Amino acid sequence: MALPDLSVDLGRGLVLANPVMTASGTCGFGEELARLFDLRRLGAVVIKGTTLRPRSGNPPPRVVETPAGMLNSIGLQNPGIDQVIAAKIPPLARYGVTVIVNIAGDSPAEYQELARRLDGVPGVAAIELNISCPNVDRGGMVIGTHPELAAETVGAARSVTSLPLIVKLSPNVTDIGIMAQAVVGAGADAVSLVNTFTGMAIDVERRRPILARGVGGLSGPAIRPLAVYQVWQVFRALGGGRGRPARVPIIGMGGIMNARDALEFILAGASAVAVGTATFVDPWTALEVVEGIEQYCRRHGVQAVRDLVGAAQEAAGAEVEQHDGEQGGEHDGE
Ligand SMILES: Cc1cc2nc3c(=O)[nH]c(=O)nc-3n(C[C@H](O)[C@H](O)[C@H](O)COP(=O)(O)O)c2cc1C
Known part of the structure; x- marks a missing residue:
């Protein structure tokens, strides 16, 4: 059998050699990974969330297992x-990898200004609008949990750039499908999901939250079933179904540790996937996911990975259909 075709088309000319990218904020600006392997073997590198002005972030402790x-x-x-454009993107682009810049702002105007500055910058293949960061007081998740504000933000960025726009959705909403419809209606070329789930851990001896900020975002394998289901829901909300693609491609992430996990997202409806927290455990994970997807395709006689997108939706029985349409029901409380 010929080599399986792993390429994916994420719209507006953004074609990746394979469906595996890094998740923003989990590999900095790609420098460390570049020392380990040839970055061109990944579909894309998505760099750390970038804001208009430099930010030092929140005080420590800011990570807890x-x-x-x-x-x-x-x-x-x-x-x-400015520093990202001057000093971070050029060395990364020189590796020949597809570079996607993740941006975050306080307001639609800030996202617009960021998009304006990135438009035409050599080496930038696409922009990911992070409207879902749970760790900032203004902007971030506030935008990503209000459909009108999210649409306004996407529209503002859309008006100043011809770069492909990926919009990163928050899982901290009642109906992520409504958010997906809002941003696609405003001009998003693709959606990515999920960002982290808002959570908290408490030090019982000191009787206070462990994170200095109190709340944080939960990532890793613990969230994977939740994230797979949100991809499933967004695929349907965007018109995907048995044999029908969604209106725009979906990039799925949340707890992917290996190729099997990544395939869950693809079969639920994702055209591409991103590897985040797993990189902290094993920095080769993203590469292993690419290789594992290729092996899966060979093993199952799949000629193109795009043929797998949403395939589990086709197989889904009446039970899933029914449960999707229900609020509650007999599975309540499980
Ligand atoms: C330490 C850390 C930093 C992150 N920073 C960003 C960020 O700057 N922008 C963003 O859109 N998402 C950020 N994320 C979210 C991830 O990109 C990803 O959406 C989330 O962690 C779920 O994937 P995972 O379970 O594979 O990590 C961050 C996640 C972690 C763990």
């Missing part, structure tokens, strides 16, 4: 957009 995951409250520590 939890059962099968971690809480972080980094708070978008980054050197600011």
Whole structure:
């Protein structure tokens, strides 16, 4: 059998060699990973959330390990957009890897200004709008949990750049499908999900939250079933179904540790996936996921990975259909 075709088209000319990227904030600006392996073997590198001005982030402690995951409250520590454009993107782009810049702001106007500055910068393949950061007091998740504000933010960025726009959705909403519809209606070329789930850990001896900021974002394998289901829901909310693609491609993430995990997201409806927390455990994970997906395709006689997108939706029985439409029901409380 010929090599399986792993390429994915994320819209507006953004075509990746394979569906595996890094998740923003979990590999900095790619420097450390570049010392370990050829970054071109990944579909893309998504760099740390970048803001208009430099940010030092939240005070420590800002990371805590939890059962099968971690809480972080980094708070978008980054050197600011000017420094990122001048000093971070050029060396990364020289490796020949597809570079996606993750941006975060306080208001639609700030996202617009960030998008304006990135438009036309050599080496930038796409922008990911992080409207879902749980670790900042203004902007971030506030925008990502209000459909109108999210749409306004995407529209503002859309009006100043022809770069592909990926919008990163928050899982901390009642219906993520409504958020996906709002941002796609405003011009998003793709959606990525999920960002972290808001959570907290308490030091019982000291009787106070462990993180200095109190709350943080939960990531890692603990969130994977929740994230897979949100991808499943967004695929349907965007018109995907049996044999029908979603209106825009979905990038799935949340606790991916290996190729099997990544395939869950793809079969639920994701065209591509991102590896985050796993990189802290084993920095080769993303590469192993690429290789594992390729092996899976060979083993199952799959000619193109895109043929797997949403395939579990086709197989889903009446039970899933029914449960999707229900609020509660007999599974309540499980
Ligand atoms: C330490 C840390 C920093 C993060 N920073 C960002 C960020 O700057 N921008 C962003 O959009 N997401 C950020 N995220 C969220 C991840 O990109 C990803 O959406 C989330 O962690 C779920 O994937 P995972 O379980 O594979 O880590 C961060 C996550 C972690 C753990």
